[in-house]
Amino acid sequence: MSSIPPRPGLPAGAGAAAERRDAARNRERLLAAARELIADCGAEGLTMDRLAEHAGVGKGTVFRRFGSRAGLMLTLLSESEADFQARFMFGPPPLGPGAPGMERLISFGAERISYVMEFGDLVLAAEHASRGRFEAPAAVLWHRHIEILLREEGFGPDPWLMAGSLAATLDPERLLSLVKVHGVSPERLTASWRDLVTRVVRGA
């Protein structure tokens, strides 16, 4: 999703290869600058003008590369989703394999909450643009991940459905509303998630 096809009409040969390398470097530089802007000013602060200024390129370059602000947002989100997925599937414990299912569950929620805090507006924008909150490929993957960890912990009755219920509590719109409207801290969200999964796995 995140790779940008070479522009049509590029000349073939050695010059083209060098130009592709340049383009890839430019793209990475722009994305890094965009992440810096989000870290400093939040997603709302990321505009095409500011990005061009911050990266020291012309505004035309930014538009040629990403098409629009929405295109830039989706590129950023797709890279960060892929990174998040790689971390819970293949990364180091306790989020990745190697830790007990319970610790991985707790860590998954904690990391997901951090992720929503960092990319919240992007996540919402992407959800609204996609084919529904529950059928998006990323949502299906998290649901399945939670189910596998519940099974690993010997959860009996209906692990698939319970995994969906647990995933529902991490709904980005809900988490952002709790933080923005009710002033709940991310730490409190994480503590409540830990409490919830501990009770669900241990209780009965």
Add this chain to the structure above:
Amino acid sequence: MSSIPPRPGLPAGAGAAAERRDAARNRERLLAAARELIADCGAEGLTMDRLAEHAGVGKGTVFRRFGSRAGLMLTLLSESEADFQARFMFGPPPLGPGAPGMERLISFGAERISYVMEFGDLVLAAEHASRGRFEAPAAVLWHRHIEILLREEGFGPDPWLMAGSLAATLDPERLLSLVKVHGVSPERLTASWRDLVTRVVRGA
């Protein structure tokens, strides 16, 4: 919300009172006919034409009364929401007061699932028209109701936040997606809710 103000321009006096009684009776008859149609054909099956035919009145009467199909839907929903609220706040146990908190919690989810199965499309339509899923008056009331029952059962750590997490698992869009897309039965949803709240209240 469900009362319809008398039309402007009605003549005052005894004739007007009789006319108001007639209008109220007519309105009740139309709403009863609309509920029958929903019970028979689902919310999609409720059209202004069918309602007029089923109630044996002219189509103009139906439009004068409710303005539009959306207006009719909102009137039905507001009456059924009020009915549901009255049942969990003042009705007979185990949904209403008198049963232990745990039984009331289980019953609340079961009744809410039935409610969404019956009024699903109406609920979604109303949510999309309102000011956000989490701040709607009805949602605030359910959240608070679950919180009170958790406190009654001696739930310690963060009953308000946990109540919100439990309420999130009853999100109508989620429940409808499970039933329509994944073929999950309402009975299975209810069993998983019972399992969830039992673990949350008893576990730790």
